[in-house]
Amino acid sequence: MGQPLIPGTAITVGIIGCGAISAQYLASFRRLPNVRLAAVADLDPSRAQAVADSCDGVRALAVDDLLDDPAVGLVLNLTIPAAHADIALRAIAAGKSVYGEKPLAASTKEAREVLDAAKAAGVAVGCAPDTVLGTGIQTARKAIDDGLIGTPIAATAVMATPGHERWHPNPDFYYQPGGGPLLDMGPYYVSALVTLLGPVVSVTGAASRTRKQRTIGSGPRTGETVPVQVDSHVAGTLTHAGGAISTLVMSFDAVRTKSPNLEIHGERGSLVVPDPNRFDGDVELFALGAADWEVLPVSAGYAGAGRGIGIADLASTPPGTEPRAGGELAFHVLDVMESLLEAARTGTATDVRSTVARPAPVPLTPARPEDGTDGLSRA
CATH class of the missing domain: 3.30.360.10 (Dihydrodipicolinate Reductase; domain 2)
Incomplete structure (x- = not known):
């Protein structure tokens, strides 16, 4: 099982997928006081080990071991799109919140399974782009x-x-x-x-x-x-x-x-x-x-933000509140794109079945202020 997300406290993250995009998240994590990287995993163990070696206190694990690690509260899913849903569902089954690279899944069918599983498990889902x-x-x-x-x-x-x-x-x-x-x-x-x-x-x-x-x-x-x-x-x-x-x-x-x-x-x-x-x-x-x-x-x-600010924002979101870079927004965006491809295939206008509320606006906020607080707006 993972950690509960408690606003105002740090969330411990495990990364699955150590490809090119992971470097941008690593750079952001070093500047976000409410996000702590604990472990990394990749199908290529050498890539995971290289990331772990570059970060103090970070362990390189096998994917299954990272999912089973009780110290990991949120899984950052940086796998290829075809694997997004599978990894997300496995993380949710382990009681962990999930934040994934876009798209949320390869299809709205898979994406809905992810959101339904997260709701049943009481964990949060976030998704790029933040x-x-x-x-x-x-x-x-x-x-x-x-x-x-x-x-x-x-x-x-x-x-x-x-x-x-x-x-x-x-x-x-x-x-x-x-x-x-x-x-x-x-x-x-x-x-x-x-x-x-x-x-x-x-x-x-x-x-x-x-x-x-x-x-x-x-x-x-x-x-x-x-x-x-x-x-x-x-x-x-x-x-x-x-x-x-x-x-x-x-x-x-x-x-x-x-x-x-x-x-x-x-x-x-x-x-x-x-x-x-x-x-x-x-x-x-x-x-x-x-x-x-x-x-x-x-x-x-968020001034001075980089990839990963969506995870910090998610960690500061009160329980029961949809994160600004949340799964429901990502689902609607995927539904829009899937519907557009269907419209292109059929040559007819296509209704978008889902909807979503506009995320709460972000007041001007430093991603990491000088006063040592986490700098995240909860307005």
């Missing part, structure tokens, strides 16, 4: 909530890259079920859109794949090819419950774009929102009647 808790998205949200653009009307979200195989030494999972530009990068953009504009009620979409295989461009496997099993260019429209309509383009085929990552348009102004794959960045406002864009002062969000 970038929406940073000053970039939260400052934009405050601008919208404060009425600076009036009633939101529309949004655009664009991500274009020729593919992660150009830089990632083991890119196979990006082109397997649970991957692709929508399920890999889409969670950043859809989570931001839901945070800014509220839940999505219906979608339309189109999708394509231009190549049957990709060539690895770095690392020891340079020159190897991997098969493409998913659509590599996805476009769609998202109708939000509040009436705003978002246009989404996610591509592993296009080379580059000069479009802003996110733009939000209202009856009284437009916002340029920073990259949702980052925690910070300038929010720009062009108000109706203004002469030029104005950079808004940072006014909300």
Whole structure:
């Protein structure tokens, strides 16, 4: 069994999956006083041992041993998307809370099993991306909530890259079920859109794949090819419950774009929102009647945050309260993306069956203040 989550106390974390993304979490954990890393595990024991050797007091364990370890209160699931649900369910069965990399699972069916199991066990579920808790998205949200653009009307979200195989030494999972530009990068953009504009009620979409295989461009496997099993260019429209309509383009085929990552348009102004794959960045406002864009002062969000702030926020969340980077938000985001792919396959508009409340806003809060408190807002 694991530890209960008690707001105001440190949560002890065990990581399963010590791939490239784990380094970003490790860097954050060193700055978060209410998160303590106790153990790591990986199917490749040498990778787990390398992480343990770089962190004082951290043990390298086999996956089963980490899941059985009573000192571990929360499992950080950094496995490939196809394994997200399996590891989460095993951790929940061991009485532990779970925080996973996106997406929550490879399908909404698996994701619902995770959430139902967690509810029955009385443990918490959180999920990346927690970038929406940073000053970039939260400052934009405050601008919208404060009425600076009036009633939101529309949004655009664009991500274009020729593919992660150009830089990632083991890119196979990006082109397997649970991957692709929508399920890999889409969670950043859809989570931001839901945070800014509220839940999505219906979608339309189109999708394509231009190549049957990709060539690895770095690392020891340079020159190897991997098969493409998913659509590599996805476009769609998202109708939000509040009436705003978002246009989404996610591509592993296009080379580059000069479009802003996110733009939000209202009856009284437009916002340029920073990259949702980052925690910070300038929010720009062009108000109706203004002469030029104005950079808004940072006014909300965890300042100086990095990957893992969602775990710290979860650990500070009162029992029975959904975490800001919680499982219900991640489920809705996955449902939106799955519905978009279904709409692309059928050529018809598709209703999104789930809904979710907008997470509570984050007041401007240092991720780790100078006074020695945990720095996390419980407002």
